[in-house]
Amino acid sequence: MVIGSGAGGGTVAQELAPLVRDGVRVLVLEKGPRFADDDFTGRELEMADALYQDGGAFLTRDGTMTLAFASAYGGSTVVYTGTSLTAPARVIHAWDVPGIDHADLQARSAKYTEQNNVHLLDETLINDNNRLFVVGGRNAGYYVEQFPVNVKGCRGSSLCNLGCPNQAKQGTNRVQLPRAERAGVEVVTRAEVQRITSDRTLDVRVSERSPGAKGAPSEWAPGDYRVQAHIVVVAGGAIGTTSLLLRSALPAPRSLGHGFTCHPALILVAEHPGPITNDVGHPKSYFVDHAESERFVLETCMYFPFVTAKSLTGFGATHSEIMRAFPRLQMILLLACDHATPDNRIAVDRAGRPVVHYRVTPQTVDGLVRGTRAAARIFFAAGARRVHAPADPPLIEASDAGRLDERITARHFRPGSLAVSAAH
Amino acid sequence: MTPAHAVLCAIATTVVPEATRLDATQWDEVERIIARAIAARAPGLRRSLALYLALLEWLPLLRYGRRFSKLDAERRTRWLARLQDAPVLLVRRGFWGVRTLILMGYYGRLDAAAAIGYRAAARGWEARR
Numbered sequence: 001m002v003i004g005s006g007a008g009g010g011t012v013a014q015e016l017a018p019l020v021r022d023g024v025r026v027l028v029l030e031k032g033p034r035f036a037d038d039d040f041t042g043r044e045l046e047m048a049d050a051l052y053q054d055g056g057a058f059l060t061r062d063g064t065m066t067l068a069f070a071s072a073y074g075g076s077t078v079v080y081t082g083t084s085l086t087a088p089a090r091v092i093h094a095w096d097v098p099g100i101d102h103a104d105l106q107a108r109s110a111k112y113t114e115q116n117n118v119h120l121l122d123e124t125l126i127n128d129n130n131r132l133f134v135v136g137g138r139n140a141g142y143y144v145e146q147f148p149v150n151v152k153g154c155r156g157s158s159l160c161n162l163g164c165p166n167q168a169k170q171g172t173n174r175v176q177l178p179r180a181e182r183a184g185v186e187v188v189t190r191a192e193v194q195r196i197t198s199d200r201t202l203d204v205r206v207s208e209r210s211p212g213a214k215g216a217p218s219e220w221a222p223g224d225y226r227v228q229a230h231i232v233v234v235a236g237g238a239i240g241t242t243s244l245l246l247r248s249a250l251p252a253p254r255s256l257g258h259g260f261t262c263h264p265a266l267i268l269v270a271e272h273p274g275p276i277t278n279d280v281g282h283p284k285s286y287f288v289d290h291a292e293s294e295r296f297v298l299e300t301c302m303y304f305p306f307v308t309a310k311s312l313t314g315f316g317a318t319h320s321e322i323m324r325a326f327p328r329l330q331m332i333l334l335l336a337c338d339h340a341t342p343d344n345r346i347a348v349d350r351a352g353r354p355v356v357h358y359r360v361t362p363q364t365v366d367g368l369v370r371g372t373r374a375a376a377r378i379f380f381a382a383g384a385r386r387v388h389a390p391a392d393p394p395l396i397e398a399s400d401a402g403r404l405d406e407r408i409t410a411r412h413f414r415p416g417s418l419a420v421s422a423a424h
Numbered sequence: 425m426t427p428a429h430a431v432l433c434a435i436a437t438t439v440v441p442e443a444t445r446l447d448a449t450q451w452d453e454v455e456r457i458i459a460r461a462i463a464a465r466a467p468g469l470r471r472s473l474a475l476y477l478a479l480l481e482w483l484p485l486l487r488y489g490r491r492f493s494k495l496d497a498e499r500r501t502r503w504l505a506r507l508q509d510a511p512v513l514l515v516r517r518g519f520w521g522v523r524t525l526i527l528m529g530y531y532g533r534l535d536a537a538a539a540i541g542y543r544a545a546a547r548g549w550e551a552r553r
Contacts, residue, residue: 045457280549414516416520
């Protein structure tokens with residue numbers, strides 16, 4: 001029994017598929033629906049509602065950060081940008097999980113790199129938004145790297161985060177799950193596991209498809225089921241897996257749910273003098289990794305009108321002015337590298353729903369400040385005329401490019417004052 | 425115009441000044457998007473939001489002698505800026521939530537996306553050549 005069908009569950013399902021020939025029944029239970037190709041319309045709110053938990057805005061307990069994770073056949077591999085890095089050695093060492101060794105992981109990753117068509121995009125497919133990041137990054141003295149991506153036949157819709165409308169992204173919904181199903185693995189969608197008992201019985205609720213909703217009905221009739229399993233693999237993501245284990249009352253360490261980290265992220269934008277290609281082409285092709293030295297990573301990105309609007313600081317005329325400059329906007333996603341703290345954890349409420357307790361630490365704020373300054377340097381070095389960032393006022397003109405350390409300070413990063421989000 | 429609609433209009437046109445140019449059909453769409461987003465949230469959050477909106481509307485009476493929806497544009501902007509920068513997290517967070525709903529209602533519409541020049545399409549590069 002595999003719970004979840006994303007990067008973890010989908011891959012495990014494929015690896016277990018050969019056992020079906022030996023008479024073993026392998027079942028994947030996925031909470032989200034199975035979408036047809038023409039369900040992916042690229043319309044922002046429609047797709048966010050269909051694909052993401054809480055429309056992509058799952059709120060942390062104190063309401064100061066949103067978490068985005070998908071609920072679909074293929075999990076979050078349906079909605080990410082296809083960037084496919086093998087975890088670096090420093091990350092694996094920091095996890096310190098017995099049995100996971102970086103060299104071994106690297107060798108295993110090579111198989112999926114091949115299987116999912118992971119490669120560097122040809123330069124002719126790179127849009128201005130990404131090209132300017134490379135130019136600005138290098139001019140400003142940063143080491144810019146290219147993301148390997150798992151696309152095949154990418155037409156450059158730029159709509160990756162709303163599910164690729166051209167089926168180009170090679171997520172588990174396109175590669176591992178179909179292979180597993182062809183080999184006899186059963187996948188049941190709209191099937192949420194309520195709890196697991198100590199004898200490996202699963203209480204499963206299969207939901208009905210709401211009238212007018214996207215996605216196919218479940219493979220099973222709606223209702224409650226009890227399923228007995230010999231082996232259970234829980235792969236429902238950091239939040240889904242933890243909350244399921246917590247409500248299952250299984251023998252588990254007291255630390256279950258503790259040490260939650262999420263790389264809090266900010267979307268930063270800058271305005272160029274003329275139009276650039278930004279909402280066409282693969283959105284996330286390059287990055288700057290300063291995780292070890294300064295606690296941040298910068299990535300190219302391109303978001304949709306509402307997400308862009310909510311990510312900008314402030315409101316009123318200045319905010320509208322930036323929104324109207326959309327065809328001239330360059331965007332960078334800043335991720336702060338947070339560390340586990342005792343207070344940041346996943347719990348469940350009385351109804352068993354996940355509750356994420358998360359507060360940014362001063363170290364994380366420091367990463368956000370340093371990252372914002374670095375992004376601003378890159379924007380200006382790429383020719384931007386002004387940068388919009390957490391500052392007072394939020395618009396920083398090119399004439400102020402030499403005063404970024406004064407303009408961007410920790411006091412502008414108060415919780416509840418800016419749109420911090422994290423993706424899983 | 426209902427009192428709830430008047431408050432929403434007053435906040436929306438302060439957060440997004442172009443919203444003053446919306447016609448009745450477009451307003452309906454803004455309100456439908458916001459109502460749908462609120463309906464999807466937990467009852468506790470919905471109650472908090474209703475309380476926050478009531479306070480946002482009535483508290484300016486103490487400072488300016490008028491409700492928020494009766495203030496001129498400049499005072500509305502000043503009032504919302506105070507909420508945005510308030511020292512109390514609860515107040516800032518509430519404003520952030522209201523602001524997010526307004527921006528969702530306004531920029532979540534396809535015609536608003538087109539108006540700002542957003543042109544992403546499934547055909548990608550092919551559509552631009």
